[in-house]
Amino acid sequence: MSSALLVEQLLNGLQLGVMLYLMAAGLTLIFGVMGLINLAHGSLYMVGAFACAAVAAWTGSFFLALIGALIAAAAAGALMEILVIRRLYGRDHLDQVLATFALILVFSEATRWLFGPFPLYLDIPAILQGTVPLPGGSRYQIYRLAIIGVGIAVAIGLYLLISRTRLGMRIRAGESDREMIAALGVDIRTLYTVVFALGAGLAGLAGAMIGPLQSVQVGMGEPVLILAFVVIVIGGIGSNRGALIGAILVGVVDTMGRALLPGVLSGLLGPSAAATTGSSLASMLIYLVMVVILVFRPRGLFPAGS
Amino acid sequence: MGKILAALAFALSAGVAGQALAEPIKIGMITTLSGGGAGLGIDVRDAFQLALKQAGNAEIELVVEDDAQKPELAVQIADKMIQSDKVDLLTGIIWSNLAMAVVPSVTAQEIIYLSPNAGPSPLAGAACNANYFNVAYQNDNFHEAAGEYANIDYSNTFIMAPNYPAGQDALTGFKRYYKGTLAGEVYTQVGQTDYAAEIAQIRASGADSVFIFLPGGMGIAFTKQYAQSDVGIPLLGPGFSFSQDVLGAIGDAAVGVKNSASWSPDLDNPANAAFVEAFQAEYGRLPSVYAAQSFDTANLILSAAAKASVTDKDAFRAALKEADFASVRGKFSFNTNQHPIQDLYMREVVKEGDVITNKIIATVFTDHGDAYAKDCSL
Numbered sequence: 001m002s003s004a005l006l007v008e009q010l011l012n013g014l015q016l017g018v019m020l021y022l023m024a025a026g027l028t029l030i031f032g033v034m035g036l037i038n039l040a041h042g043s044l045y046m047v048g049a050f051a052c053a054a055v056a057a058w059t060g061s062f063f064l065a066l067i068g069a070l071i072a073a074a075a076a077g078a079l080m081e082i083l084v085i086r087r088l089y090g091r092d093h094l095d096q097v098l099a100t101f102a103l104i105l106v107f108s109e110a111t112r113w114l115f116g117p118f119p120l121y122l123d124i125p126a127i128l129q130g131t132v133p134l135p136g137g138s139r140y141q142i143y144r145l146a147i148i149g150v151g152i153a154v155a156i157g158l159y160l161l162i163s164r165t166r167l168g169m170r171i172r173a174g175e176s177d178r179e180m181i182a183a184l185g186v187d188i189r190t191l192y193t194v195v196f197a198l199g200a201g202l203a204g205l206a207g208a209m210i211g212p213l214q215s216v217q218v219g220m221g222e223p224v225l226i227l228a229f230v231v232i233v234i235g236g237i238g239s240n241r242g243a244l245i246g247a248i249l250v251g252v253v254d255t256m257g258r259a260l261l262p263g264v265l266s267g268l269l270g271p272s273a274a275a276t277t278g279s280s281l282a283s284m285l286i287y288l289v290m291v292v293i294l295v296f297r298p299r300g301l302f303p304a305g306s
Numbered sequence: 307m308g309k310i311l312a313a314l315a316f317a318l319s320a321g322v323a324g325q326a327l328a329e330p331i332k333i334g335m336i337t338t339l340s341g342g343g344a345g346l347g348i349d350v351r352d353a354f355q356l357a358l359k360q361a362g363n364a365e366i367e368l369v370v371e372d373d374a375q376k377p378e379l380a381v382q383i384a385d386k387m388i389q390s391d392k393v394d395l396l397t398g399i400i401w402s403n404l405a406m407a408v409v410p411s412v413t414a415q416e417i418i419y420l421s422p423n424a425g426p427s428p429l430a431g432a433a434c435n436a437n438y439f440n441v442a443y444q445n446d447n448f449h450e451a452a453g454e455y456a457n458i459d460y461s462n463t464f465i466m467a468p469n470y471p472a473g474q475d476a477l478t479g480f481k482r483y484y485k486g487t488l489a490g491e492v493y494t495q496v497g498q499t500d501y502a503a504e505i506a507q508i509r510a511s512g513a514d515s516v517f518i519f520l521p522g523g524m525g526i527a528f529t530k531q532y533a534q535s536d537v538g539i540p541l542l543g544p545g546f547s548f549s550q551d552v553l554g555a556i557g558d559a560a561v562g563v564k565n566s567a568s569w570s571p572d573l574d575n576p577a578n579a580a581f582v583e584a585f586q587a588e589y590g591r592l593p594s595v596y597a598a599q600s601f602d603t604a605n606l607i608l609s610a611a612a613k614a615s616v617t618d619k620d621a622f623r624a625a626l627k628e629a630d631f632a633s634v635r636g637k638f639s640f641n642t643n644q645h646p647i648q649d650l651y652m653r654e655v656v657k658e659g660d661v662i663t664n665k666i667i668a669t670v671f672t673d674h675g676d677a678y679a680k681d682c683s684l
Contacts, residue, residue, distance in 0.1 A: 002510065004510075005506055005507075005510045008506045009503055009506055012500075012502035012505075015502065016500055104456035108340075108341065109340060112340065112344060115597050117339075117344035117345045117348050118345045118551055118552075118554060118555065119345070119523060119526055119552060119554075120555060121554055121555050121556075121557050123452070123530075123557055123558075124534060129534070131534075131535060131536045138506070138509065139509075139535070139536055141502075141531075141535055143534065143536055144502065175642065210499075212500045212530070213500070213530060213531055213534070214500070214523070214526070214527040214530070214531075215499070215522075215523035215524075215526035215527050215530075215552075215555055216555065217345070217523050217526075217555070218341060219341055220499070220523065221438065221499075223497050224499075224500060255502070255503045257505070258494075258503045259384070259503045259506070259507060262492065262493075274494050275491045275492055275493050276469055276474070278493075279469045279492070279493035279494065279495065280469060282468075282495075282496045292354065
């Protein structure tokens with residue numbers, strides 16, 4: 001493999017990782033603060049993508065659509081928290097999994113009912129279209145570089161929010177002792193709704209940004225959700241830093257595995273068998289990495305509160 | 307008015323409407339109406355209902371149920387339709403894995419199954435059955451046509467499909483007729499949505515063309531990302547990835563892509579012109595290849611019902627096998643394994659005004675059967 005291709009694949013891994021981080025950040029925040037497993041997080045990603053496609057078709061502006069997607073996903077998240085999730089904090093994880101799984105079905109069918117069964121159209125805004133040359137002669141999509149930029153900006157913003165602001169202080173306090181913070185007069189119910197809406201907004205942002213690259217369709221959130229769970233387990237549940245490192249690790253390992261494994265195996269097995277075996281192995285690779293990390297660090301790379 | 311005219315034109319050309327049927331017929335349709343693959347099932351259902359409506363026959367009853375693209379659910383629905391709904395015929399399944407779960411047990415119970423889509427190779431070969439009629443294609447057909455067409459202009463193709471049985475069949479079908487060398491052969495994950503890593507490989511491979519089989523959302527995602535990455539190598543595929551149901555979502559990125567199919571909206575025959583017009587008038591969208599296949603399935607059943615009673619299985623099967631109906635694909639007949647013998651075309655995606663659709667650019671195969679018929683003992 002040439003160095004140009006290697007650089008391109010590393011960037012691809014980074015871009016996938018950054019996108020996973022946006023999903024995982026909300027998921028890990030919600031788990032860290034409220035102790036809730038939210039399977040319907042992928043549905044909020046879908047809401048973001050659909051809202052973005054709808055607003056873009058209506059106004060013609062991708063950036064307005066991005067804002068619309070953020071608002072729609074955050075609003076859907078807040079509504080979901082107030083109507084359903086609020087009743088689940090005291091329950092065990094099995095009840096939470098069941099209820100949020102039901103929410104996936106509700107969101108999927110409601111979206112299909114609203115937007116119809118056919119995938120929607122969403123394109124990259126004109127200003128971010130095209131590619132830039134990479135050293136070594138390859139080319140890279142400007143839009144993917146923009147996703148990496150937005151992801152890094154969100155990571156820094158979220159770090160500052162949690163470590164430097166009053167809201168962040170309350171979030172950290174909520175993580176360590178929810179009875180005490182309630183006793184100190186903080187409105188814990190509103191805090192939970194705000195945290196949930198924040199996580200939902202991030203998922204919606206991820207969905208909206210990925211919409212122009214992929215297919216905006218019902219059920220698009222579930223494959224990403226599974227990867228996002230792998231990320232937070234690797235990174236340490238409840239840790240923002242863990243989510244970032246875990247996401248980039250998963251993104252790079254997955255991309256490099258898909259790119260390198262079939263080539264490595266073709267010397268041993270012949271091209272056709274190597275293509276199928278390599279592809280099967282590559283899809284297992286991130287789970288193998290997860291197993292190895294959990295063997296040595298059962299609570300993930302950066303356990304919350306450490 | 308246009309709708310009525312189209313219906314009338316079709317009724318005259320098909321010559322089955324209004325004739326008394328020998329017996330009332332109950333048809334069970336198991337198809338995908340929810341989840342990510344719902345677009346295909348909805349086209350199949352809508353086209354089937356359109357054909358029944360045009361025939362205007364009150365003796366035919368259609369029961370439709372959603373399989374949610376789940377094999378276990380499809381099996382349950384088939385059992386229920388046979389045992390409590392007492393259907394005479396079954397149809398509707400979109401996906402090969404669901405067909406493999408349902409068809410063998412259904413046909414063993416002497417229920418006739420007609421496939422409006424999906425033609426897994428076992429059912430065309432050693433496991434063929436007198437009660438199984440495939441009105442669509444054998445799975446390899448579209449890929450074979452793409453492979454044959456690629457020989458004209460290309461000699462170093464990069465091929466790619468998801469890592470599951472239909473994906474492996476696709477690349478096998480392509481390689482059966484393709485004579486050039488392979489610049490690369492890649493299997494991706496089923497349901498994969500990001501193809502940046504594969505696109506980088508394609509760019510570095512030195513290929514002169516790319517053949518992909520990526521159904522549903524996978525194809526939409528790949529085609530958009532491929533166009534956005536400025537690779538500039540021509541793209542080929544089977545019609546599934548560039549059918550009417552997904553073209554709207556891919557947008558301009560699909561324009562110029564060459565894809566193989568047994569049908570196209572612009573296919574020049576009276577039955578097809580009437581069908582495309584009636585479908586647009588009824589549902590406000592262009593039909594897909596799935597809709598065309600389903601429309602043919604319904605008309606095949608109507609043609610057989612006009613000749614024989616569904617209670618006389620032998621006579622009804624014989625009537626089906628004659629395929630005496632005006633197919634929207636022009637020519638249509640059954641091979642010994644009860645799979646289609648039909649023409650296969652290469653189409654190109656074009657933009658007409660605001661509508662993105664397909665136009666035929668070449669006829670690749672005339673009267674093409676499949677490679678498995680020789681293993682069938684029928």
